[in-house]
Amino acid sequence: xxxxxxxxQNPFRVNRVLSLRYRLDALGWRDLLDRWAELGQRAALVxxxxxxxxxxxxxxxxxxxxxxxxxxxxxxxxxxxxxxAADWRRLQDAGPRHLVTVDGVEQLSxxxxxxxxxxxxxxxxxxxxSHTPGRLPTLRRHQTDPSLLHALVTELVGTAxxxxxxxxxxxxxxxxxxxxxxxxxxxxxxxxGGTHRWPGEVDSRREADSRRNAA
Amino acid sequence: xxxxxHLDGNPAHEPGTEVRxxxxxxxxxxxxxxVLISLLWHTEGKGTEDVAIIEQIKVExxxxxxxxxxxxxxxxxxxxxxxTLLSLxxxxxxxxxxxxxxxxxxxxxxxGTEEVQL
Numbered sequence: 553x554x555x556x557x558x559x560x561q562n563p564f565r566v567n568r569v570l571s572l573r574y575r576l577d578a579l580g581w582r583d584l585l586d587r588w589a590e591l592g593q594r595a596a597l598v599x600x601x602x603x604x605x606x607x608x609x610x611x612x613x614x615x616x617x618x619x620x621x622x623x624x625x626x627x628x629x630x631x632x633x634x635x636x637a638a639d640w641r642r643l644q645d646a647g648p649r650h651l652v653t654v655d656g657v658e659q660l661s662x663x664x665x666x667x668x669x670x671x672x673x674x675x676x677x678x679x680x681x682s683h684t685p686g687r688l689p690t691l692r693r694h695q696t697d698p699s700l701l702h703a704l705v706t707e708l709v710g711t712a713x714x715x716x717x718x719x720x721x722x723x724x725x726x727x728x729x730x731x732x733x734x735x736x737x738x739x740x741x742x743x744x745g746g747t748h749r750w751p752g753e754v755d756s757r758r759e760a761d762s763r764r765n766a767a
Numbered sequence: 768x769x770x771x772x773h774l775d776g777n778p779a780h781e782p783g784t785e786v787r788x789x790x791x792x793x794x795x796x797x798x799x800x801x802v803l804i805s806l807l808w809h810t811e812g813k814g815t816e817d818v819a820i821i822e823q824i825k826v827e828x829x830x831x832x833x834x835x836x837x838x839x840x841x842x843x844x845x846x847x848x849x850x851t852l853l854s855l856x857x858x859x860x861x862x863x864x865x866x867x868x869x870x871x872x873x874x875x876x877x878x879g880t881e882e883v884q885l
Contacts, residue, residue, distance in 0.1 A: 559852055566814065
């Protein structure tokens with residue numbers, strides 16, 4: 553009998569993927585923050601979809617908050633392309649120790665961007681993410697490659713399983729044009745659909761039996 | 768710092784029944800202002816995680832080492848369930864505030880004390 557593959561056991565479930573830390577490679581956090589300071593503390597993280605911009609933004613938020621910055625995080629998506637009245641008020645109230653972060657700034661028209669830029673002038677810091685450069689000086693340009701996908705998958709399923717998946721990871725990377733988020737979603741589906749036999753997989757029925765026995 | 772949760776008896780329960788146990792902690796530093804013990808459920812799977820905190824007990828100004836008993840009555844709904852896209856998981860969580868170490872024990876709340884499998 554084939555074990556049912558439960559969402560809570562899926563190694564590619566969203567909360568596990570979100571817990572992956574951003575990989576800064578040779579560049580350290582201090583270098584990155586120094587560069588941000590050199591850019592007048594107003595800069596952009598630039599890269600294509602699924603390349604880790606939001607992950608890096610969230611890590612920067614945590615690190616800067618720990619250094620005493622007060623966060624004003626603003627999030628835009630294709631279905632939320634405008635700031636609301638409360639967001640504008642928070643921008644206007646921001647002062648020298650406030651850090652405004654805007655994820656998905658490409659969603660704003662140039663006019664709205666101009667307004668946001670103007671209203672955030674009093675804030676001590678501004679970091680935005682964008683698919684394209686040009687709105688602010690680029691703090692970091694994001695690029696992905698198959699080895700990065702392999703490293704993330706290794707963290708989620710272990711070295712042995714990641715090695716077995718290596719050829720598939722190359723294909724996935726190509727299929728999703730380097731969008732790591734979409735690659736990991738495809739791997740979720742592959743696991744859920746039983747495409748692979750995974751080491752250490754928990755048989756849900758056996759798990760239920762052992763729970764009954766414990767009772 | 769270490770914080771742990773110990774349940775009295777089995778982690779699988781009928782909805783509407785009581786979950787009892789004890790949270791214990793050791794070697795807390797001065798920055799730990801409180802210990803928060805929560806009964807909650809959350810979802811896991813392909814989509815965005817959803818969380819609901821049902822009940823909380825707050826221990827203000829905890830000593831460096833100590834413990835606190837808890838007893839929560841599980842609501843009748845939602846039940847623990849799991850499919851390939853989504854799981855709903857009940858849990859008891861103990862956390863140090865401000866944001867610090869977290870201990871969690873998953874429990875089951877469903878008729879027959881077995882997670883409903885979709």
